[in-house]
Amino acid sequence: xxxxxxxxxxxxxIASILSPSALMAGEEVKKENTENIRDGSYLDIxxxxxYQSDPFIFDxxxxxGVDIFINGRYQKxxxxxxxxxxxxxxQNTVMSFGYNFxxxxxxxxxxxxxxxxxxxxxxxxxxxxxxxxxxxxxxxxRILGDFDNTHLKFIVAGASGDPESGLYASAWLSxxxxxxxxxxxxxxxIEYRNEDVVNxxxxxxxxxxxxxxxxxxxxxxxxKSGFEYxxxxxxxYPITTDWVFEGFARTTLLPSGITDSxxxxxxxxxxxxxxVKYVF
Amino acid sequence: xxxNRTLIKNSIKHxxxxxxxxxxxxKVYSNEQSSVPKLTIKPNQCVSLHQGQQCVVTVxxxxxxxxxxxxxxxxxxxxxxxxxxxxxxxxxxxKELVIEEDVNFTLKSMGDGxxxxxxxxxxxxxxxxxxxxxxxxxxxxxxF
Numbered sequence: 271x272x273x274x275x276x277x278x279x280x281x282x283x284i285a286s287i288l289s290p291s292a293l294m295a296g297e298e299v300k301k302e303n304t305e306n307i308r309d310g311s312y313l314d315i316x317x318x319x320x321y322q323s324d325p326f327i328f329d330x331x332x333x334x335g336v337d338i339f340i341n342g343r344y345q346k347x348x349x350x351x352x353x354x355x356x357x358x359x360x361q362n363t364v365m366s367f368g369y370n371f372x373x374x375x376x377x378x379x380x381x382x383x384x385x386x387x388x389x390x391x392x393x394x395x396x397x398x399x400x401x402x403x404x405x406x407x408x409x410x411x412r413i414l415g416d417f418d419n420t421h422l423k424f425i426v427a428g429a430s431g432d433p434e435s436g437l438y439a440s441a442w443l444s445x446x447x448x449x450x451x452x453x454x455x456x457x458x459x460i461e462y463r464n465e466d467v468v469n470x471x472x473x474x475x476x477x478x479x480x481x482x483x484x485x486x487x488x489x490x491x492x493x494k495s496g497f498e499y500x501x502x503x504x505x506x507y508p509i510t511t512d513w514v515f516e517g518f519a520r521t522t523l524l525p526s527g528i529t530d531s532x533x534x535x536x537x538x539x540x541x542x543x544x545x546v547k548y549v550f
Numbered sequence: 551x552x553x554n555r556t557l558i559k560n561s562i563k564h565x566x567x568x569x570x571x572x573x574x575x576x577k578v579y580s581n582e583q584s585s586v587p588k589l590t591i592k593p594n595q596c597v598s599l600h601q602g603q604q605c606v607v608t609v610x611x612x613x614x615x616x617x618x619x620x621x622x623x624x625x626x627x628x629x630x631x632x633x634x635x636x637x638x639x640x641x642x643x644x645k646e647l648v649i650e651e652d653v654n655f656t657l658k659s660m661g662d663g664x665x666x667x668x669x670x671x672x673x674x675x676x677x678x679x680x681x682x683x684x685x686x687x688x689x690x691x692x693x694f
Contacts, residue, residue: 448604450606451597512680
Protein backbone atom coordinates (compact mmCIF):
# COMPACT_ATOMS: atom_id res chain seq x y z
CA UNK A 271 0.00 0.00 0.00
CA UNK A 272 2.89 2.28 0.82
CA UNK A 273 4.42 1.61 -2.59
CA UNK A 274 1.07 2.19 -4.22
CA UNK A 275 0.72 5.61 -2.58
CA UNK A 276 4.28 6.47 -3.53
CA UNK A 277 3.71 5.50 -7.17
CA UNK A 278 0.39 7.31 -7.21
CA UNK A 279 2.16 10.53 -6.36
CA UNK A 280 4.65 10.26 -9.28
CA UNK A 281 2.29 11.27 -12.11
CA UNK A 282 0.77 14.00 -9.98
CA UNK A 283 4.26 15.33 -9.34
CA ILE A 284 5.14 15.18 -13.05
CA ALA A 285 1.89 16.93 -13.92
CA SER A 286 2.52 19.68 -11.41
CA ILE A 287 6.03 20.24 -12.78
CA LEU A 288 4.76 20.44 -16.35
CA SER A 289 1.83 22.66 -15.50
CA PRO A 290 2.62 24.42 -12.22
CA SER A 291 0.51 27.51 -12.74
CA ALA A 292 -2.57 25.58 -13.69
CA LEU A 293 -2.38 23.27 -10.73
CA MET A 294 -1.23 25.69 -8.07
CA ALA A 295 -3.41 28.63 -8.87
CA GLY A 296 -6.21 26.50 -10.15
CA GLU A 297 -7.08 29.34 -12.51
CA GLU A 298 -7.74 27.12 -15.46
CA VAL A 299 -9.86 24.66 -13.55
CA LYS A 300 -13.24 24.55 -15.18
CA LYS A 301 -15.55 25.87 -12.56
CA GLU A 302 -17.23 28.55 -14.59
CA ASN A 303 -20.23 26.38 -15.16
CA THR A 304 -21.43 23.06 -13.92
CA GLU A 305 -20.82 21.31 -17.23
CA ASN A 306 -17.72 19.13 -17.44
CA ILE A 307 -15.77 20.04 -20.60
CA ARG A 308 -15.12 16.38 -21.35
CA ASP A 309 -18.79 15.46 -21.21
CA GLY A 310 -19.96 14.05 -24.49
CA SER A 311 -19.84 10.93 -26.56
CA TYR A 312 -17.63 9.40 -29.19
CA LEU A 313 -17.87 6.22 -31.22
CA ASP A 314 -15.98 4.76 -34.12
CA ILE A 315 -16.25 1.27 -35.55
CA UNK A 316 -13.71 -0.20 -37.94
CA UNK A 317 -12.98 -3.38 -39.79
CA UNK A 318 -9.59 -4.45 -40.99
CA UNK A 319 -6.83 -6.97 -41.16
CA UNK A 320 -4.73 -7.46 -38.06
CA TYR A 321 -1.61 -9.39 -37.20
CA GLN A 322 -0.31 -10.32 -33.78
CA SER A 323 2.68 -12.44 -32.84
CA ASP A 324 1.94 -14.40 -29.69
CA PRO A 325 4.78 -15.34 -27.36
CA PHE A 326 2.42 -17.08 -24.93
CA ILE A 327 2.98 -20.63 -26.13
CA PHE A 328 0.06 -22.24 -24.40
CA ASP A 329 -2.41 -19.46 -25.01
CA UNK A 330 -4.71 -20.40 -27.88
CA UNK A 331 -5.99 -16.95 -28.62
CA UNK A 332 -5.21 -16.05 -32.20
CA UNK A 333 -5.64 -12.38 -32.95
CA UNK A 334 -4.45 -12.44 -36.56
CA GLY A 335 -6.92 -12.08 -39.42
CA VAL A 336 -10.01 -9.99 -39.95
CA ASP A 337 -10.69 -7.91 -36.88
CA ILE A 338 -13.29 -5.44 -35.62
CA PHE A 339 -12.06 -2.25 -33.96
CA ILE A 340 -14.42 -0.31 -31.70
CA ASN A 341 -13.57 2.83 -29.83
CA GLY A 342 -16.30 4.34 -27.72
CA ARG A 343 -16.67 6.74 -24.86
CA TYR A 344 -19.61 8.37 -23.12
CA GLN A 345 -19.32 10.89 -20.32
CA LYS A 346 -21.99 12.75 -18.39
CA UNK A 347 -21.46 14.93 -15.31
CA UNK A 348 -17.90 13.61 -15.18
CA UNK A 349 -18.87 9.93 -15.04
CA UNK A 350 -17.69 7.97 -18.04
CA UNK A 351 -17.72 4.57 -19.62
CA UNK A 352 -15.13 3.56 -22.23
CA UNK A 353 -14.93 0.77 -24.74
CA UNK A 354 -11.29 0.91 -25.85
CA UNK A 355 -10.93 -1.64 -28.61
CA UNK A 356 -9.29 0.58 -31.18
CA UNK A 357 -5.69 0.57 -32.25
CA UNK A 358 -4.17 1.78 -29.00
CA UNK A 359 -2.10 -0.31 -26.64
CA UNK A 360 -4.68 0.26 -23.93
CA GLN A 361 -6.81 -2.66 -25.05
CA ASN A 362 -6.37 -4.88 -22.03
CA THR A 363 -9.71 -3.93 -20.58
CA VAL A 364 -13.02 -5.03 -22.02
CA MET A 365 -14.71 -1.92 -20.70
CA SER A 366 -13.77 0.71 -18.17
CA PHE A 367 -15.75 3.03 -15.93
CA GLY A 368 -14.61 6.12 -14.16
CA TYR A 369 -15.01 9.65 -12.96
CA ASN A 370 -13.30 12.63 -14.54
CA PHE A 371 -12.79 14.75 -11.45
CA UNK A 372 -10.51 17.54 -12.67
CA UNK A 373 -9.67 19.30 -15.93
CA UNK A 374 -7.10 22.04 -16.36
CA UNK A 375 -5.91 23.79 -19.50
CA UNK A 376 -3.86 20.82 -20.64
CA UNK A 377 -4.47 18.07 -18.11
CA UNK A 378 -7.33 15.77 -17.35
CA UNK A 379 -7.59 13.59 -14.22
CA UNK A 380 -9.69 10.44 -14.02
CA UNK A 381 -10.37 7.79 -11.41
CA UNK A 382 -10.92 4.64 -13.41
CA UNK A 383 -11.93 1.04 -12.91
CA UNK A 384 -10.18 -1.08 -15.54
CA UNK A 385 -8.29 -4.27 -16.27
CA UNK A 386 -4.59 -3.70 -16.74
CA UNK A 387 -3.69 -7.01 -18.33
CA UNK A 388 -5.63 -9.19 -20.69
CA UNK A 389 -7.04 -12.60 -19.72
CA UNK A 390 -4.76 -15.54 -20.50
CA UNK A 391 -5.81 -19.15 -21.14
CA UNK A 392 -3.03 -21.71 -20.95
CA UNK A 393 -3.76 -25.07 -22.53
CA UNK A 394 -0.96 -27.59 -22.80
CA UNK A 395 -0.91 -29.16 -26.26
CA UNK A 396 -1.18 -32.81 -25.24
CA UNK A 397 -3.37 -32.19 -22.21
CA UNK A 398 -7.01 -31.26 -21.78
CA UNK A 399 -6.00 -29.08 -18.81
CA UNK A 400 -6.91 -25.42 -19.26
CA UNK A 401 -5.46 -22.92 -16.86
CA UNK A 402 -7.29 -19.61 -16.99
CA UNK A 403 -5.78 -16.41 -15.60
CA UNK A 404 -8.67 -13.95 -15.33
CA UNK A 405 -7.81 -10.28 -15.20
CA UNK A 406 -9.98 -8.22 -12.86
CA UNK A 407 -10.95 -4.57 -13.05
CA UNK A 408 -9.11 -2.48 -10.47
CA UNK A 409 -9.26 1.14 -9.44
CA UNK A 410 -6.57 3.52 -10.61
CA UNK A 411 -5.66 7.09 -11.42
CA ARG A 412 -5.27 8.19 -15.05
CA ILE A 413 -3.83 11.54 -16.07
CA LEU A 414 -4.05 12.70 -19.67
CA GLY A 415 -2.04 15.59 -21.06
CA ASP A 416 -2.91 17.36 -24.29
CA PHE A 417 -0.46 19.85 -25.83
CA ASP A 418 -1.55 20.37 -29.47
CA ASN A 419 0.30 17.58 -31.26
CA THR A 420 1.74 16.00 -28.14
CA HIS A 421 -0.26 13.72 -25.89
CA LEU A 422 0.75 12.26 -22.55
CA LYS A 423 -0.83 9.57 -20.45
CA PHE A 424 0.04 8.34 -16.95
CA ILE A 425 -1.66 5.49 -15.14
CA VAL A 426 -1.21 4.13 -11.64
CA ALA A 427 -3.65 1.36 -10.81
CA GLY A 428 -4.26 -1.90 -9.11
CA ALA A 429 -4.11 -5.16 -11.04
CA SER A 430 -4.85 -8.83 -10.51
CA GLY A 431 -2.03 -10.30 -8.46
CA ASP A 432 -0.77 -13.36 -6.69
CA PRO A 433 -0.64 -13.52 -3.69
CA GLU A 434 -2.16 -10.05 -3.26
CA SER A 435 -3.47 -7.23 -5.38
CA GLY A 436 -0.89 -6.20 -7.88
CA LEU A 437 0.36 -2.83 -8.96
CA TYR A 438 0.42 -1.42 -12.47
CA ALA A 439 1.92 1.88 -13.63
CA SER A 440 2.55 3.26 -17.09
CA ALA A 441 3.66 6.40 -18.89
CA TRP A 442 2.95 7.17 -22.55
CA LEU A 443 4.08 9.87 -24.96
CA SER A 444 2.48 10.33 -28.35
CA UNK A 445 3.49 12.81 -31.03
CA UNK A 446 1.39 13.65 -34.10
CA UNK A 447 2.68 14.83 -37.48
CA UNK A 448 0.83 15.97 -40.60
CA UNK A 449 1.86 15.56 -44.24
CA UNK A 450 -0.78 16.79 -46.67
CA UNK A 451 -3.95 15.19 -45.33
CA UNK A 452 -2.11 12.20 -43.90
CA UNK A 453 -1.74 12.21 -40.13
CA UNK A 454 1.13 10.20 -38.71
CA UNK A 455 1.99 9.52 -35.09
CA UNK A 456 4.60 7.82 -32.98
CA UNK A 457 4.00 6.58 -29.46
CA UNK A 458 6.41 5.44 -26.79
CA UNK A 459 5.28 3.72 -23.63
CA ILE A 460 6.74 2.18 -20.52
CA GLU A 461 4.69 -0.10 -18.29
CA TYR A 462 5.53 -1.48 -14.85
CA ARG A 463 3.97 -4.55 -13.25
CA ASN A 464 5.01 -5.67 -9.81
CA GLU A 465 5.96 -9.21 -8.85
CA ASP A 466 2.42 -10.11 -7.78
CA VAL A 467 1.01 -9.30 -11.21
CA VAL A 468 3.76 -11.18 -13.04
CA ASN A 469 3.22 -14.19 -10.78
CA UNK A 470 -0.52 -14.10 -11.31
CA UNK A 471 -0.26 -14.22 -15.10
CA UNK A 472 3.05 -16.00 -15.71
CA UNK A 473 3.92 -17.84 -12.49
CA UNK A 474 3.48 -21.59 -12.06
CA UNK A 475 2.57 -22.97 -8.67
CA UNK A 476 3.64 -26.42 -7.56
CA UNK A 477 1.45 -29.05 -9.17
CA UNK A 478 -0.33 -26.57 -11.40
CA UNK A 479 0.86 -28.23 -14.62
CA UNK A 480 1.73 -31.74 -13.34
CA UNK A 481 3.55 -34.39 -15.35
CA UNK A 482 1.20 -37.08 -16.67
CA UNK A 483 0.97 -39.72 -19.40
CA UNK A 484 -0.34 -37.06 -21.78
CA UNK A 485 1.85 -34.17 -20.76
CA UNK A 486 5.43 -33.50 -19.70
CA UNK A 487 4.25 -30.95 -17.19
CA UNK A 488 5.85 -27.60 -16.42
CA UNK A 489 8.27 -26.65 -13.65
CA UNK A 490 7.38 -24.18 -10.93
CA UNK A 491 8.05 -20.55 -11.75
CA UNK A 492 8.17 -17.47 -9.57
CA UNK A 493 8.21 -14.25 -11.59
CA LYS A 494 9.65 -10.88 -10.74
CA SER A 495 8.61 -7.31 -11.39
CA GLY A 496 9.65 -5.59 -14.57
CA PHE A 497 9.17 -2.93 -17.20
CA GLU A 498 7.61 -3.39 -20.64
CA TYR A 499 8.62 -1.01 -23.42
CA UNK A 500 6.30 -0.25 -26.33
CA UNK A 501 6.86 1.64 -29.56
CA UNK A 502 4.07 2.33 -32.01
CA UNK A 503 3.82 4.16 -35.31
CA UNK A 504 0.71 4.68 -37.34
CA UNK A 505 -1.31 6.83 -39.68
CA UNK A 506 -4.85 8.13 -40.23
CA TYR A 507 -6.22 9.37 -43.54
CA PRO A 508 -9.66 10.97 -43.78
CA ILE A 509 -11.51 9.48 -46.75
CA THR A 510 -14.68 11.48 -46.08
CA THR A 511 -15.99 13.32 -43.03
CA ASP A 512 -17.19 9.96 -41.67
CA TRP A 513 -14.69 7.39 -42.95
CA VAL A 514 -11.03 7.13 -41.94
CA PHE A 515 -8.33 4.83 -43.29
CA GLU A 516 -5.99 3.82 -40.47
CA GLY A 517 -2.95 1.67 -39.93
CA PHE A 518 -0.39 0.96 -37.24
CA ALA A 519 2.52 -1.24 -36.23
CA ARG A 520 3.58 -1.81 -32.65
CA THR A 521 6.19 -3.79 -30.76
CA THR A 522 6.31 -4.45 -27.03
CA LEU A 523 9.46 -5.76 -25.38
CA LEU A 524 8.69 -8.00 -22.42
CA PRO A 525 10.75 -8.02 -19.21
CA SER A 526 12.81 -11.04 -18.16
CA GLY A 527 10.38 -11.69 -15.31
CA ILE A 528 7.85 -12.65 -17.98
CA THR A 529 10.11 -14.12 -20.70
CA ASP A 530 11.78 -16.51 -18.23
CA SER A 531 8.42 -18.15 -17.54
CA UNK A 532 7.96 -21.63 -19.08
CA UNK A 533 4.62 -20.32 -20.36
CA UNK A 534 6.38 -17.85 -22.64
CA UNK A 535 8.71 -18.57 -25.54
CA UNK A 536 9.38 -15.10 -26.92
CA UNK A 537 10.54 -11.74 -25.65
CA UNK A 538 8.28 -9.43 -27.62
CA UNK A 539 4.77 -8.96 -28.96
CA UNK A 540 4.37 -7.43 -32.41
CA UNK A 541 1.08 -6.18 -33.73
CA UNK A 542 -0.03 -4.44 -36.91
CA UNK A 543 -3.30 -3.66 -38.65
CA UNK A 544 -4.86 -1.74 -41.48
CA UNK A 545 -8.51 -0.82 -41.28
CA VAL A 546 -11.25 1.50 -42.36
CA LYS A 547 -13.41 2.96 -39.64
CA TYR A 548 -16.64 4.87 -39.49
CA VAL A 549 -16.73 7.80 -37.10
CA PHE A 550 -20.21 8.54 -35.73
CA UNK B 551 -71.67 21.99 -90.86
CA UNK B 552 -69.10 19.33 -91.69
CA UNK B 553 -66.67 22.07 -92.73
CA ASN B 554 -67.13 23.88 -89.46
CA ARG B 555 -66.59 20.72 -87.36
CA THR B 556 -63.37 19.89 -89.29
CA LEU B 557 -62.19 23.46 -88.93
CA ILE B 558 -62.78 23.43 -85.18
CA LYS B 559 -61.08 20.05 -84.85
CA ASN B 560 -58.02 21.22 -86.84
CA SER B 561 -57.87 24.44 -84.87
CA ILE B 562 -57.84 22.55 -81.58
CA LYS B 563 -55.15 20.22 -82.94
CA HIS B 564 -53.03 23.18 -84.08
CA UNK B 565 -53.52 24.88 -80.76
CA UNK B 566 -52.27 21.80 -78.87
CA UNK B 567 -49.27 21.39 -81.18
CA UNK B 568 -48.33 25.04 -80.75
CA UNK B 569 -48.93 24.84 -77.00
CA UNK B 570 -46.70 21.73 -76.63
CA UNK B 571 -43.99 23.28 -78.81
CA UNK B 572 -44.18 26.41 -76.69
CA UNK B 573 -43.83 24.39 -73.51
CA UNK B 574 -40.87 22.47 -74.94
CA UNK B 575 -39.14 25.64 -76.08
CA UNK B 576 -39.67 27.18 -72.64
CA LYS B 577 -38.18 24.09 -71.02
CA VAL B 578 -35.13 24.13 -73.30
CA TYR B 579 -34.75 27.87 -72.67
CA SER B 580 -35.02 27.44 -68.92
CA ASN B 581 -32.46 24.61 -69.00
CA GLU B 582 -30.08 26.82 -70.91
CA GLN B 583 -30.69 29.57 -68.41
CA SER B 584 -29.78 27.31 -65.44
CA SER B 585 -26.75 25.59 -66.99
CA VAL B 586 -24.95 28.60 -68.42
CA PRO B 587 -23.03 30.42 -67.06
CA LYS B 588 -21.67 27.77 -64.75
CA LEU B 589 -18.56 27.24 -62.62
CA THR B 590 -17.86 23.70 -61.46
CA ILE B 591 -15.20 22.58 -58.95
CA LYS B 592 -14.15 18.99 -58.31
CA PRO B 593 -13.95 17.97 -55.56
CA ASN B 594 -16.16 20.54 -53.84
CA GLN B 595 -14.99 19.48 -50.36
CA CYS B 596 -11.56 19.07 -48.72
CA VAL B 597 -11.55 16.80 -45.68
CA SER B 598 -8.95 17.02 -42.91
CA LEU B 599 -8.76 14.73 -39.89
CA HIS B 600 -9.09 17.43 -37.24
CA GLN B 601 -10.87 20.76 -37.26
CA GLY B 602 -8.29 23.52 -37.51
CA GLN B 603 -5.81 21.52 -39.55
CA GLN B 604 -4.67 22.66 -42.98
CA CYS B 605 -6.23 20.70 -45.82
CA VAL B 606 -4.48 19.95 -49.10
CA VAL B 607 -6.53 19.44 -52.24
CA THR B 608 -6.02 19.51 -56.01
CA VAL B 609 -9.07 21.18 -57.53
CA UNK B 610 -10.26 20.95 -61.12
CA UNK B 611 -12.24 24.04 -62.02
CA UNK B 612 -14.23 24.30 -65.22
CA UNK B 613 -16.41 27.15 -66.42
CA UNK B 614 -18.80 27.78 -69.26
CA UNK B 615 -20.65 30.88 -70.45
CA UNK B 616 -22.92 31.63 -73.41
CA UNK B 617 -20.93 34.46 -74.99
CA UNK B 618 -17.35 34.44 -76.24
CA UNK B 619 -15.24 36.98 -74.39
CA UNK B 620 -12.43 37.60 -71.95
CA UNK B 621 -12.94 36.02 -68.53
CA UNK B 622 -10.86 35.70 -65.36
CA UNK B 623 -11.02 33.31 -62.42
CA UNK B 624 -10.55 34.55 -58.84
CA UNK B 625 -10.45 32.92 -55.43
CA UNK B 626 -10.88 34.21 -51.90
CA UNK B 627 -7.38 32.90 -51.14
CA UNK B 628 -5.63 35.68 -53.05
CA UNK B 629 -6.26 39.13 -54.52
CA UNK B 630 -4.67 38.36 -57.87
CA UNK B 631 -6.54 36.44 -60.52
CA UNK B 632 -5.82 32.74 -60.79
CA UNK B 633 -6.04 32.64 -64.59
CA UNK B 634 -7.60 34.44 -67.54
CA UNK B 635 -8.95 33.39 -70.92
CA UNK B 636 -9.42 35.55 -74.06
CA UNK B 637 -11.98 34.92 -76.80
CA UNK B 638 -13.33 31.89 -74.98
CA UNK B 639 -16.68 30.78 -73.66
CA UNK B 640 -15.33 27.87 -71.58
CA UNK B 641 -12.15 26.95 -69.76
CA UNK B 642 -10.41 24.67 -67.26
CA UNK B 643 -8.01 25.30 -64.40
CA UNK B 644 -6.22 22.87 -62.06
CA LYS B 645 -4.33 23.80 -58.93
CA GLU B 646 -3.14 22.25 -55.68
CA LEU B 647 -4.35 24.31 -52.74
CA VAL B 648 -3.64 24.40 -49.02
CA ILE B 649 -6.75 25.72 -47.32
CA GLU B 650 -7.69 26.64 -43.76
CA GLU B 651 -11.26 27.79 -44.45
CA ASP B 652 -13.91 27.60 -47.16
CA VAL B 653 -12.68 29.01 -50.48
CA ASN B 654 -14.94 30.97 -52.81
CA PHE B 655 -14.16 30.85 -56.56
CA THR B 656 -15.62 33.50 -58.88
CA LEU B 657 -15.62 34.02 -62.61
CA LYS B 658 -15.62 37.62 -63.81
CA SER B 659 -15.74 39.09 -67.32
CA MET B 660 -13.09 41.53 -68.50
CA GLY B 661 -13.79 44.55 -70.68
CA ASP B 662 -10.69 45.67 -72.61
CA GLY B 663 -8.49 44.01 -70.00
CA UNK B 664 -10.27 45.76 -67.16
CA UNK B 665 -12.08 43.72 -64.55
CA UNK B 666 -15.82 44.09 -64.24
CA UNK B 667 -17.18 43.83 -60.75
CA UNK B 668 -19.99 41.65 -61.92
CA UNK B 669 -19.60 38.02 -60.84
CA UNK B 670 -20.74 35.79 -63.66
CA UNK B 671 -20.57 32.51 -61.76
CA UNK B 672 -19.29 31.30 -58.40
CA UNK B 673 -18.69 28.07 -56.47
CA UNK B 674 -17.45 27.18 -52.98
CA UNK B 675 -14.78 24.68 -51.98
CA UNK B 676 -15.84 23.59 -48.51
CA UNK B 677 -13.38 22.75 -45.72
CA UNK B 678 -14.64 19.78 -43.70
CA UNK B 679 -13.17 17.53 -41.01
CA UNK B 680 -13.72 14.24 -39.20
CA UNK B 681 -12.99 15.23 -35.59
CA UNK B 682 -14.30 18.46 -34.14
CA UNK B 683 -11.78 20.52 -32.24
CA UNK B 684 -12.09 20.67 -28.48
CA UNK B 685 -9.88 21.95 -25.67
CA UNK B 686 -9.06 18.50 -24.44
CA UNK B 687 -8.88 16.58 -27.65
CA UNK B 688 -11.25 13.64 -27.65
CA UNK B 689 -10.01 12.59 -31.02
CA UNK B 690 -6.66 11.61 -29.53
CA UNK B 691 -8.27 8.32 -28.64
CA UNK B 692 -5.22 6.38 -29.61
CA UNK B 693 -3.50 7.26 -26.35
CA PHE B 694 -6.47 6.43 -24.21
